[in-house]
Structure formats: structure tokens, C-alpha cells
Amino acid sequence: MSAAAGGEGAVTYLAAIRRAMWDAMESDERVFMIGEDIGTYGGAFRVTQGFLERFGEERVIDTPISESAIVGAAIGAAMMGRRPVVEMQFIDFIACAFNQIVNFAAPNHYRWGPAVPMVVRGPCGGNVHGSAFHSQNPEGFFHRAPGLKIVAPATVADAYGLMRSAIDDLNPVLFFEHKYLYRRVKAELPENPAPVDIGKARIAREGKDLSVITYGAMLHVALEAAEILSGDGIELEVLDLRTLKPLDDEAILATVRKTNRVLVLNEEPRTGSLAGEVAARIAESAFEWLDGPVQRLTCLDTPVPYSPPMEAFYLPNVEKLVAQVRQLSSY
Secondary structure (H helix, E strand, O other): HHHHHOOOOOEEEEHHHHHHHHHHHHHHOOOEEEEEOOOOOOOOOOOOOHHHHHOOOOOOOOOOOHHHHHHHHHHHHHHOOOEEEEEOOOOHEEEEEEHHHHHHHHOHHHOOOOOOEEEOOOOOOOOOOOOOOOOOOOOOHHHOOOOEEOOOOOOOOHHHHHHHHHHHOOOOOEEEHHHOOOOEEEEEOOOOOOOOOOOOOOOEEOOEEEEEEEEOOOHHHHHHHHHHHOOOOOOOEEEEOEEEEEOOHHHHHHHHHOOOOEEEEEEEEEOOOOOHHHHHHHHHHHHHOOOOOOEEEEEEOOOOOOOOHHHHHHOHHHHHHHHHHHHHHHO
């Protein structure tokens, strides 16, 4: 499997996730995969292609269509010392396992001691015309659950590094991989890529006039908008959260204190989204540093449309971000 070898030139975001899981399985016999069609078929997006042939059916387990049963089996295995990585064919269906994740996996260590070291991963996000059952960003549903960690990589390096850290973590980790980035984002990985610490944001672009705080596919929207706005003399600072739970409060407040204006950009429906939580933390801890209101740019409060023009209307994009930044800059 070439993706496992390293030094093969630029690889896709998808290949980085695959290589991280492959490397973890090579180095730790406790790690195994479980999910629908991940064996012979190689997964709906071919993320696990070749895993069955290399690691065998005891470590690459195909299951019936029952997300609750899949996660329940993974929880039991994790409590017995294994390191399961669960694939949701589309992350939307994680809702079917909500009870297992929120009421059992997340609070288990706090409640009576045993850790639940497991990863639940799957493709999230829109802009692929997948409609309401295949395009959602459900992080807000899980963000308030104590005991969970949530990561959302936007780059090849983070896709690899956060997956390795998620598999090694003693807590249940939700790994939201954006399917729009699967084959569109490419970069080289070193022969021995480094894990990326969970809980650490990064400055993706330095700026001085206004901060955009974002993650996932919206990071690339923010970086494209920053190039356009630079022509107007507006230098955006772009903060990539990378980890959604726990949030990196230090990095969030540092960029607010630097630029004094902030816009939170994400791909959830507006009401109850993570953008609201980030805005609230800024209002509580950095209000005196602000020269304008904290603003949000999110999706609409509707299901994800199937029609391409309607989906474009629903999603944040570069044009919407540029317009909102110009308005906030003049506040």
C-alpha cells in the first residue's frame, strides 16, 4: 500500500487519514477498524482500501447497518483494552449512536473509572450535493457532552497528526473529516510524520486587522478571502481551531487581543452552533479588547439542500465572507 510508505510526494487529505490509521495498526496490535463496508469494499470513500488484505478480518470488521451496535461493540472492546476506530459511512448517521456515545462512552471514565479509548470517524460537510442525510456538520450536538474530544482537521498534516493522536488518546474522540477536502487538498508528508496535539489551534495566516476563527473546509474559504482582502489593505489573521473540544481558549483570546475585531466562520446551522460558543467565550473574557461586535458567518437554519444552487445559497463562501469582513472592518 503506497500510502503507508512515506516519501511518495504529495498525498491527498484522504490518503493522510488512511496512512495514519495504517501506521497505527502496524505499530499497535490493539488497534482495529469496525464499520459498514470497510473490508472487501474498502469503505464508501475507499479510506480503508487494502486494510482487510493486510490486517485480516479480525482487525477489519464489516458490520450490519446498525450504528448503535457498531459503537456499542467498540465501547466494549475499548474497555477490554483494544483501540477501536469506528467508521461512519457518513457522519450524519452518528446520530443513530448518540445514546451510546453521549450517555456511555463520554461519561464512563468519570462515572466509574474505566477509560474508553476509541475513535469515531466519518465524512462530514457539504458542497458535494449530498443533501440532508449526507452533508451535515453535527459537532454542535456533541460539543456540550462532557468527556468527549472532537477534532476537525483541514490540512494533510493535521489529518495525519490528529488521527494518530486520536487513536492514542484515552478518551473517546470524534474525528470529523470533511469530504469536500478528501481529494482536493494535497501536500507532502514526511517519512515519519508527527502527531498533532489535541487541544491546540494554529495561526494559519498572520494578520493585524481582523481575526477569522474557523476550522475544516471553511479554513480554505478564509484563506482565499484573505488573499482578496489583502488587496483592499485588510490583513486577516486566520486561526484554525483544529480541535473543537476542548477549545484552545488561549489561542482564541490571543488573536482577539491582537486584531480587536473577530468573525467566527463555520459550516453548521447558525442556531446552537459552535460559532456561538466561541463568540460567548470572547464576550466573557476579551470584551474590553473589541472594537466591534463579534460576528458569525454560518449556514442557514435549514436542512442542507440538495439542489446545487440552493446548497450554494445555504453555505458560507468566499464572497459572503469578504462582504462581511468589509462591513465589520468599517465598524
